[in-house]
Amino acid sequence: MNTFIILLIIAAAIATVVMLVRGIVAFLxxxxxxxxxxxxxxxxxxxxxxxxxxxxxxxxxxAVLLVALLMLMNGGSQ
Known part of the structure; x- marks a missing residue:
């Protein structure tokens, strides 16, 4: 389950960067x-x-919500 959430976090981070670049390109x-x-x-x-x-x-x-979820899920384990 953690691996799936980590993959979702990576996908959300990549999507964030892609949309940031698209916004900057539109601005330019x-x-x-x-x-x-x-x-x-x-x-x-x-x-x-x-x-x-x-x-x-x-x-x-x-991405932030997924990181928070992952931290909550791993809060008891070290």
Missing amino acids: RTTEEELKSGNVGPSASSLKQNKAMFARIGFQAV
Whole structure:
């Protein structure tokens, strides 16, 4: 059971890093033209950045919860 949880933690950590990189790439692709345009509301790249960062937060939360679960399960054994 511990091995399965550790694999889930690794998967959640990898997903966190992937979404972080995707969010940074979306941020870097924001063009100067988009920044200077007078459009009201978020641009397409801003929405993409937000989605990637919210997904990162979700994966990060899952990883932290899994680590806490693993620590609770192994709390009595050393």
